[in-house]
Amino acid sequence: MTVLLFYERFHAPLISGQKFFTIRSPRRRPVRRGDPLSLRTWSGRPYGSPQRVLLETVCAMAERVRLDDVDGRLAADFEKAGPVPAEDMDDFARADGFADASEMLAYYHGDSGRSLPFEGEFIRWFGRPTEERYRPSNGTDLDCFVGEWCEQCRHYQGNGAEPCDVLGRVLFHNIGEPEYPREWAYTERKERVCTAFEKCRGRDHAKA
Numbered sequence: 001m002t003v004l005l006f007y008e009r010f011h012a013p014l015i016s017g018q019k020f021f022t023i024r025s026p027r028r029r030p031v032r033r034g035d036p037l038s039l040r041t042w043s044g045r046p047y048g049s050p051q052r053v054l055l056e057t058v059c060a061m062a063e064r065v066r067l068d069d070v071d072g073r074l075a076a077d078f079e080k081a082g083p084v085p086a087e088d089m090d091d092f093a094r095a096d097g098f099a100d101a102s103e104m105l106a107y108y109h110g111d112s113g114r115s116l117p118f119e120g121e122f123i124r125w126f127g128r129p130t131e132e133r134y135r136p137s138n139g140t141d142l143d144c145f146v147g148e149w150c151e152q153c154r155h156y157q158g159n160g161a162e163p164c165d166v167l168g169r170v171l172f173h174n175i176g177e178p179e180y181p182r183e184w185a186y187t188e189r190k191e192r193v194c195t196a197f198e199k200c201r202g203r204d205h206a207k208a
Contacts, residue, residue: 001036010097019097021124034199035059061124068117074105127187134184135175154200
């Protein structure tokens with residue numbers, strides 16, 4: 001499990017769901033999609049008090065990103081996805097817990113302890129699961145979800161752990177029946193997740 005610590009200024013947007021990614025200095029072992037994440041803070045003095053969990057979740061996306069100050073405006077350029085359009089930078093900043101791109105730019109010039117340009121690791125996590133259960137709309141939808149979740153899970157057939165019966169209950173029960181698994185659910189951001197997922201060791205959760 002990867003532990004990520006957050007300053008107090010980010011607690012409220014993180015808990016509310018406004019903030020759903022972070023940008024960190026590159027790690028020796030990069031975080032990958034499917035990795036379990038524990039988002040925490042210090043309960044008192046940093047490094048001298050117990051850690052308090054804010055949210056436990058799963059990584060939804062991880063990619064290198066470069067932040068820069070371009071003529072007084074914040075710019076973000078992903079290694080694979082490419083640059084964030086200038087008109088979307090305020091939304092980008094809000095999703096990282098800031099009021100807008102100007103506040104995020106000021107943070108990187110001040111309190112962050114980093115300087116621009118900055119190349120870091122973009123880590124986005126899944127939102128909190130809701131009571132709304134997810135059911136694939138067709139066979140293609142099912143195959144995609146199984147590839148993204150089941151085949152990367154240690155409980156899937158042949159992956160070495162005690163198998164679960166979630167997939168079987170999806171196939172043999174309708175969503176309105178009590179036997180239909182609550183583990184397949186939508187998050188608060190309408191993402192599809194399996195809450196029983198445990199990443200298979202030594203394997204990347206490869207599909208994005």
